[in-house]
Amino acid sequence: MSGHSVPMTSSRERAGSAYNGYLMLAIFSAITLAVVFMIIGAIPPEGAAKSVKLAFVGTLVTGALAVLFGLIGFFMIQPNQAAVITLFGEYRGTVRKEGLQWVWPWMIKQKVSVRAHNIHSEKVKINDLRGNPIEVACNVVWRVSDTAQAVFDVDDYKEFVNIQIEAGLRTVGARHPYDDMSDDDKTTLRGSADVVNAELREELNERLAVAGIVVDEAGLTHLAYAPEIAGAMLRRQQADAVIAARKKVVIGAVSMVEDALAKLSQDGIIDLDDERKAAMVSNLMVVLCGDREAHPVVNTGTLYQ
Template sequence: MAEFSLGMNTSKEKAASTFNGYAAAGILLAAVLLFFWNIITLEPDAPSAFRGWLLILSGIAALLILPGFFMIQPNQGRVITLFGAYRGTDRTTGLRWIWPWMGRTKVSVRANNVHSERVKINDLRGNPVEIACNVVWRVSDTAQAVFDVDDYREFVNIQIEAALRTVGARHPYDDMSEEDETTLRGSADVINAELQAELNDRLRVAGIVVDEAGLTHLAYAPEIAGAMLRRQQAEAVIAARAKLVLGAVSMVEMALDKLSADGIVNLDDERRAAMVSNLMVVLVGDRDTQPVVNTGTLYQ
């Protein structure tokens, strides 16, 4: 599997210190009411310094509190920064509040489903094949996703294609030999598990976990598809013929043993070989046979 190093300190998610938004909303409401009460009850002919300062402070408090509200839905998080420095991630759902000069970047930690484009690769034997996959992934570390890669969604798409090429090049499309080896077409569970492990290894630097990965399309490239189809047809015919021959040999052996055991007829080696030949033609041939009735003796 591939090993990746960013050449920098890896970010690590931590909890952010934010405030309950409903409590902040109550303070905001009190500040607004105090502001308007001061305006309504202020005596313009004999203004009070205390009332004037109270009016200014309540207005500043309302303006300071209002921009700090934000909402977090289930399976979402907000990455909090202060002048570019990471201050934690808030995953508490509901209405929240933070100082307005602190940055808030929304990051979804829900599962994402990606169906890749078809990729043309060369398998272990150099045959061009088309391959595509479906990947279910999610963000596990919001700090890594936001700070350690530039665009984590684009990063996922690129690494999916790279992992497909890597895994596809490790195995042949099909088993052309007698050896029992892992193939792209015949070992789906093994290939899917290997693809998931490869993706998790590649996406770990972005704080992303792959929950499921599997091939959705696998075929020879069009330029060799016809030749490979003929090869598969030839292999199927050979396998069928081999099974027919084994069955025919067994039936011939059973017939000869039965004839000898019951004493129906005694055959010398020459006639025994002729009988075996005739029975094999009848049993293995792909056309109907035309029997020849011998009205003479056995040796005519």
């Protein structure tokens, strides 16, 4: 017999109703004063029967409990805060109106902050597209957009966010190489920050949608090779830099030699045959491309001796 998973029903936030807390506070204050005056007027005289005294005590306790019970229904809503109202386990709506509010005391109120939260993740060690171990971390700005989903569809939405940030970071980090090692690497983690950050934000929004959470901003804050390969990759980057510098030096030297030969020929300073041109080009390239200072050698004869 094969089992079938039951799809989870997604909750949806709806507006909840609450009474104006300031009005209810005035009403309860008036009721409290009335109860106090009634109790004062009902104080039994000395020598009253025991039953009368017990009735007075019962009235006093009942009035005090009624007032205290009514005060339980008051709650305050701060700016960018909401209160999820439930009645015997049933969702009865979300109150977002700021200020003092009042609901029936048997209704449970759970406050949820809808302000922007900022999380800087821990460094996560992952493998990039080429399998190189790297360390990455990110900064995420998120907020609760649907309080019903955040409270009822996940167990702990804040812990859920932390776990999904790490999972999303691993997913996006594994899609691209750390650096462009070939011409096919169009998007890299190091060189395509805007693209990678946009992918990370989209990935997190998809993962956190089930909890009614929206990611406003996400971006990498740390990116480096893992310590075990950092030295080798540093030497590779240094080699790439040396090759690029050598290439630029050679191109510049060739241009300078070409200009020198053209100038000598144009001004008629000296008429060089192919062999002398080759020797001159060789000498100039050695001087211009060499790492060490050139030491001239005086030739008192001719090129052919």
